[in-house]
Amino acid sequence: MSVRLFQTIRRGLDLLIWLLEALSTLALMFITFSFGWLVFGRYVLNSTPTWVEHVAILLITFITFSMMAVNQRRGTNLAVGAFTDRLPHRAQTVVLASVDLLVAVFGGYCLIYGIKLALFNADQRMLMLGISEGIRMIPLAMGGGVLALVALLNAIGRFLDPDGNDGGSDESAELDAAKLDLGVQ
Numbered sequence: 001m002s003v004r005l006f007q008t009i010r011r012g013l014d015l016l017i018w019l020l021e022a023l024s025t026l027a028l029m030f031i032t033f034s035f036g037w038l039v040f041g042r043y044v045l046n047s048t049p050t051w052v053e054h055v056a057i058l059l060i061t062f063i064t065f066s067m068m069a070v071n072q073r074r075g076t077n078l079a080v081g082a083f084t085d086r087l088p089h090r091a092q093t094v095v096l097a098s099v100d101l102l103v104a105v106f107g108g109y110c111l112i113y114g115i116k117l118a119l120f121n122a123d124q125r126m127l128m129l130g131i132s133e134g135i136r137m138i139p140l141a142m143g144g145g146v147l148a149l150v151a152l153l154n155a156i157g158r159f160l161d162p163d164g165n166d167g168g169s170d171e172s173a174e175l176d177a178a179k180l181d182l183g184v185q
Helices: 003-043 051-074 089-120 133-160 170-182
Strands: none
Touching: 003 051, 003 133, 051 089, 051 133, 089 133
């Protein structure tokens, strides 16, 4: 894979990551306002809108799996670097690329089994909403697919980047630089 093709794929992926983050933000805002409506309906109108809780569960699932991929791309997932920080640069690259590949395998499993679960539950209907129960598994499959792609590109990027950056985005490098400016380790 050429560096130019890799960079083009990364830019496209960054656009997808931005879209997922924007949609997750909108979903969180919708949940906030809909729960306000739930409380108003329950205590003022004396008529509880029960659909709110079911939609919130769907949206929380979307937010969780979308942001899992976003955080992997940005390099902001929780990690313990006590072991890898003490390794020589080349060994760090190999270990971190191996971790990225394991994350990609996990994302692949989420994609495959998310699709299988969605198809398995497609004929059942959700109470209150009347839509397919399989829709609950779509965020799992979608987030897993994006996570697998992001982690795979991060692993490849660790070997293509001559400067030794961590395979994450420019934002994570800027965050690291800001930490150093503040004296944070």
